[in-house]
Amino acid sequence: MSHGHDHSHGSHGHDPHGHDHHEPGFLGKYVFSVDHKVIGIQYAVTSLVFLLVGFTMMLIMRWQLARPDEAVPIIGGLLARLGITNAGTRSLLPEGYNMLGAMHGTIMVFLGVVPLAVGGFGNYVMPLQIGAKDMAFPKLNMMSYWVFLAGGIVMLASFGANGGAAQSGWTSYPPLSNIALSGQTWWLVGMVLLITSSLLGSVNFITTIFHLRAKGMSLWKMPFFVWGQLVTAFLLLLAFPPLEAAGVLQLMDRVADTSFFMPAGLYVGDKPVTSWTGGGNPLLWQHLFWFLAHPEVYVLILPAMGIVGEVLANNTRKPLWGYKTLVYSIIFLGFMSFIVWAHHMYMTGMGTAISTFFQATTMIISIPSVIILTCFIISLYGARIRYNTPMLFAISFLPMFAIGGLTGLPLGLAAADIHLHDTYYVIGHFHYVVAPGTIFALFAGIYHWFPKATGRRMNEFLGKLHFWPSLIGMNMIFGPMFFVGIAGVQRRLWTQVDYNLGQLTQSWVVFSSVGAAVLGLAQIPFIINFFSTALAGRKVTQNPWDATTLEWAAPSPPPHGNFLTEPVVYCGPYEYSVPGKKSDFCPQCQPMEA
Amino acid sequence: MSLLAQTTWWLPPDFSEHGWQIDRLINWLHYFMAVLFVGWGVFLAYCMTRFTWKRVSMAHYTPVKAKASKVIEVAVIIFEVILLVVFSMPVLAKYKNEPPTPADNPFEVHVVAQQFAWNIHYPGPDGIFGKRDIKFVKDATNPIGLDRDGDPNAKDDIVSNNQMPLPAGRHIIVKVTSKDVIHSFNIPMLRVKQDAVPGIEIPVWFKVKEGTTSDAIREQMARTVVVPAAGESTTAYELWCRNNLTFDEVKGADGQVVLKKGAEPGKDHLEALRAAGVKELRVGPRDPVEIHCTQLCGLTHYKMRGQVLIQSQADFDKWYEEKAKGTGDFIED
Ligand code: HEM
Numbered sequence: 001m002s003h004g005h006d007h008s009h010g011s012h013g014h015d016p017h018g019h020d021h022h023e024p025g026f027l028g029k030y031v032f033s034v035d036h037k038v039i040g041i042q043y044a045v046t047s048l049v050f051l052l053v054g055f056t057m058m059l060i061m062r063w064q065l066a067r068p069d070e071a072v073p074i075i076g077g078l079l080a081r082l083g084i085t086n087a088g089t090r091s092l093l094p095e096g097y098n099m100l101g102a103m104h105g106t107i108m109v110f111l112g113v114v115p116l117a118v119g120g121f122g123n124y125v126m127p128l129q130i131g132a133k134d135m136a137f138p139k140l141n142m143m144s145y146w147v148f149l150a151g152g153i154v155m156l157a158s159f160g161a162n163g164g165a166a167q168s169g170w171t172s173y174p175p176l177s178n179i180a181l182s183g184q185t186w187w188l189v190g191m192v193l194l195i196t197s198s199l200l201g202s203v204n205f206i207t208t209i210f211h212l213r214a215k216g217m218s219l220w221k222m223p224f225f226v227w228g229q230l231v232t233a234f235l236l237l238l239a240f241p242p243l244e245a246a247g248v249l250q251l252m253d254r255v256a257d258t259s260f261f262m263p264a265g266l267y268v269g270d271k272p273v274t275s276w277t278g279g280g281n282p283l284l285w286q287h288l289f290w291f292l293a294h295p296e297v298y299v300l301i302l303p304a305m306g307i308v309g310e311v312l313a314n315n316t317r318k319p320l321w322g323y324k325t326l327v328y329s330i331i332f333l334g335f336m337s338f339i340v341w342a343h344h345m346y347m348t349g350m351g352t353a354i355s356t357f358f359q360a361t362t363m364i365i366s367i368p369s370v371i372i373l374t375c376f377i378i379s380l381y382g383a384r385i386r387y388n389t390p391m392l393f394a395i396s397f398l399p400m401f402a403i404g405g406l407t408g409l410p411l412g413l414a415a416a417d418i419h420l421h422d423t424y425y426v427i428g429h430f431h432y433v434v435a436p437g438t439i440f441a442l443f444a445g446i447y448h449w450f451p452k453a454t455g456r457r458m459n460e461f462l463g464k465l466h467f468w469p470s471l472i473g474m475n476m477i478f479g480p481m482f483f484v485g486i487a488g489v490q491r492r493l494w495t496q497v498d499y500n501l502g503q504l505t506q507s508w509v510v511f512s513s514v515g516a517a518v519l520g521l522a523q524i525p526f527i528i529n530f531f532s533t534a535l536a537g538r539k540v541t542q543n544p545w546d547a548t549t550l551e552w553a554a555p556s557p558p559p560h561g562n563f564l565t566e567p568v569v570y571c572g573p574y575e576y577s578v579p580g581k582k583s584d585f586c587p588q589c590q591p592m593e594a
Numbered sequence: 595m596s597l598l599a600q601t602t603w604w605l606p607p608d609f610s611e612h613g614w615q616i617d618r619l620i621n622w623l624h625y626f627m628a629v630l631f632v633g634w635g636v637f638l639a640y641c642m643t644r645f646t647w648k649r650v651s652m653a654h655y656t657p658v659k660a661k662a663s664k665v666i667e668v669a670v671i672i673f674e675v676i677l678l679v680v681f682s683m684p685v686l687a688k689y690k691n692e693p694p695t696p697a698d699n700p701f702e703v704h705v706v707a708q709q710f711a712w713n714i715h716y717p718g719p720d721g722i723f724g725k726r727d728i729k730f731v732k733d734a735t736n737p738i739g740l741d742r743d744g745d746p747n748a749k750d751d752i753v754s755n756n757q758m759p760l761p762a763g764r765h766i767i768v769k770v771t772s773k774d775v776i777h778s779f780n781i782p783m784l785r786v787k788q789d790a791v792p793g794i795e796i797p798v799w800f801k802v803k804e805g806t807t808s809d810a811i812r813e814q815m816a817r818t819v820v821v822p823a824a825g826e827s828t829t830a831y832e833l834w835c836r837n838n839l840t841f842d843e844v845k846g847a848d849g850q851v852v853l854k855k856g857a858e859p860g861k862d863h864l865e866a867l868r869a870a871g872v873k874e875l876r877v878g879p880r881d882p883v884e885i886h887c888t889q890l891c892g893l894t895h896y897k898m899r900g901q902v903l904i905q906s907q908a909d910f911d912k913w914y915e916e917k918a919k920g921t922g923d924f925i926e927d
């Protein structure tokens with residue numbers, strides 16, 4: 001019974017079982033597919049495009065920060081048509097800066113990282129890893145992608161709205177967002193679509209993981225990645241509804257003149273506000289927003305930790321250290337993430353009783369993160385490390401996430417937050433978590449699973465050419481932000497050169513912007529590698545990394561229905577270097593004594 | 595290069611009485627973070643170089659007994675509890691729960707934020723704030739809607755735009771609110787931050803260290819700016835001169851005055867400075883203690899900048915009485 005090996009050379013999928021017989025046409029196969037793998041790839045490709053778009057927006061902003069009021073190179077003229085740059089001087093306008101800032105945040109979070117981590121990797125890898133033929137609700141899965149795409153299109157189209165795209169930050173605090181121009185309405189509609197898509201996805205993930213696991217795949221035999229996706233799905237399911245409701249309330253405030261978030265007696269510009277009766281509370285929005293947005297940061301990080309776990313185990317050639325501890329830690333993180341949200345609101349005037357509670361919960365939630373990181377690092381002890389590209393990205397996730405996580409502590413203690421709140425320190429902190437943290441993990445995942453999805457392995461030289469300058473660029477961008485923030489410079493500024501403290505840190509800002517250019521250039525080898533490998537890369541066997549988990553027991557790429565024979569699980573996910581065995585790995589689908 | 599030499603790496607100077615406690619917490623936190631990070635880093639580096647493919651023939655299957663991980667976790671918990679209970683909660687409690695008592699003779703000021711300015715409202719010598727109502731708001735002359743005609747208490751009130759004179763050495767209570775959107779009232783060099791939320795008036799209190807004056811701070815923050823030769827980049831020069839004033843009169847070789855004392859040098863003066871053979875300028879910030887708005891509040895959020903003018907109580911009183919006489923005045927910056 002070693003079917004894992006039987007098919008290692010038969011990667012063309014003629015599957016007698018679990019295969020529906022009428023072949024779907026081109027549209028059904030590649031566009032309106034219900035196959036989790038096709039949907040996963042659709043999600044992945046779309047979100048990679050959005051990541052590039054969001055990054056390009058930031059390059060434009062970084063240009064302005066380093067060279068205030070100078071013409072934006074190359075696309076400065078084009079952007080004038082959208083009202084982002086000045087038609088004459090081609091320099092970035094303050095409203096353009098605010099638009100790009102709000103859209104950068106929104107796109108990176110909701111259209112880039114989450115759809116890649118969950119929609120892409122979750123969809124593609126998770127059913128394979130648990131030995132399922134597909135997701136529990138394939139049509140729902142397809143719908144989730146198309147609603148997501150609609151949300152993305154609405155977001156991008158909002159640049160054409162009267163007055164341009166939303167300018168109130170990704171946080172969209174009222175009253176500013178309520179009195180904003182129509183781009184904000186587009187933003188809200190886009191958000192409602194994106195949230196709906198995530199909710200559809202999360203139900204599907206939870207059902208699939210609980211009901212479609214292969215025979216023998218008990219919960220404790222699930223790969224860490226699957227655990228990450230499971231906790232993530234619960235977070236999405238439970239945290240998004242309050243934001244969806246809040247989004248609808250804000251939409252009503254804007255289009256139907258309700259006053260959920262509008263206090264009475266406002267005076268804007270040169271006249272009193274009369275279109276709202278008032279009596280609402282702008283802080284209510286902040287509570288609803290952060291009730292989602294804090295769990296959302298764990299949505300951004302848990303799938304990344306899942307990927308890092310897989311890549312580490314595979315390339316250390318040993319079991320993950322403290323697998324159960326890791327799982328308990330992320331479950332605990334998931335629970336705790338619902339009761340820390342108001343640490344984003346210490347400066348709103350909350351009382352000390354409440355802030356004490358949120359400081360305490362925030363300190364508590366840092367403990368499982370410390371444990372997770374410690375487990376990962378100890379996993380390297382006694383290993384036999386294989387330094388391929390996915391491993392380089394996965395290893396560098398560790399110190400980068402450490403910086404991001406540690407710098408959260410000063411922000412979590414309200415007294416220190418008095419100085420640091422809403423400064424560049426915050427930007428440095430969360431970017432270390434999501435950019436050199438999560439994005440590196442996602443790159444690790446792309447290099448790791450590319451052979452599964454295409455049957456071809458990405459070029460190692462180009463991979464390293466991608467990795468090293470990316471690592472340098474990321475740190476050049478985000479490292480200096482701690483100094484800028486500690487100096488007291490606030491975020492979301494079109495330029496900081498008018499401020500004394502801004503002048504004292506402007507050289508850091510320039511340095512950061514150079515880093516952004518380095519990071520941009522570093523993506524060229526990746527893009528070349530991605531397409532050239534997909535079209536003509538080196539072909540590999542179905543298990544090129546000598547990995548243990550079930551996805552590697554399917555052909556590469558797996559056919560519709562995934563496995564040639566139904567897999568049965570015999571052992572845990574990371575049986576590497578088991579003493580007394582001939583090979584240094586025991587696939588989950590083979591009995592150990594084989 | 596002169597850019598890098600004058601760049602700051604850490605906290606800005608602090609002129610408040612409570613600020614050191616915030617700074618102490620921030621410093622301790624960073625020591626603690628550094629220890630953890632270096633600890634992890636050293637172990638990681640060791641593993642990465644010791645357990646390579648070449649140096650190891652087979653990985654260890656059985657998990658190591660890592661007492662260290664328990665030790666780290668317990669140490670982290672203990673340290674965090676100490677920081678929270680000893681160094682954060684009491685500081686915050688004082689900052690939030692213990693306003694100055696009448697016995698402290700505090701001085702109260704109201705701040706009404708708006709897009710994109712700080713309106714500072716002083717009660718005047720009578721110590722009573724006049725009524726505000728939006729129906730009286732006139733942008734140019736009465737931005738906060740002070741009832742100058744109806745309320746006798748408003749007669750001597752002083753309203754100032756972006757300029758916030760304050761006495762050193764006295765307890766100050768600032769009640770912060772907003773006319774339109776959410777702003778955040780932040781004076782980094784006094785370690786004060788409070789969101790300005792429309793519809794709510796939220797107090798913060800602090801005390802500027804006795805003996806502090808804005809003039810002295812300007813002197814303390816003084817810097818030397820190199821005058822770029824013709825053909826050299828002027829970026830650094832322009833940056834470092836922006837909103838900065840000269841301390842001394844600058845004369846050329848011929849004795850002609852190129853820049854007066856207290857003038858703001860800029861691009862326009864470059865040629866004259868070069869012609870006069872001036873190589874360096876000593877300048878200091880015009881408004882050394884600035885008010886930042888730390889909440890995104892709209893189009894020109896980046897320009898929402900105010901100034902705290904720290905004076906001795908005597909100088910402040912002089913200013914205060916002077917201004918209060920000019921009833922109905924609105925002081926623009
Ligand atoms: C990798 C390249 C990236 C660069 C160079 C970058 C840079 C920046 C900078 C400089 C800001 C601050 C702008 C300001 O305050 O004026 C910012 C804001 C932000 N970024 Fe990024 N970022 C990157 C990636 C990401 C990723 C991957 C995410 C999320 C997953 C993200 C989420 C955000 C959010 C939510 C904001 C706040 C937006 C707001 O102020 O409303 N960024 N980014």
Ligand SMILES: [Cu+2]
Pocket residue numbers: 293294297340341343344
């Ligand atoms: Cu949070």
Ligand SMILES: [Cu+2]
Pocket residue numbers: 707708709710776777778887888889890891895898
């Ligand atoms: Cu403001």
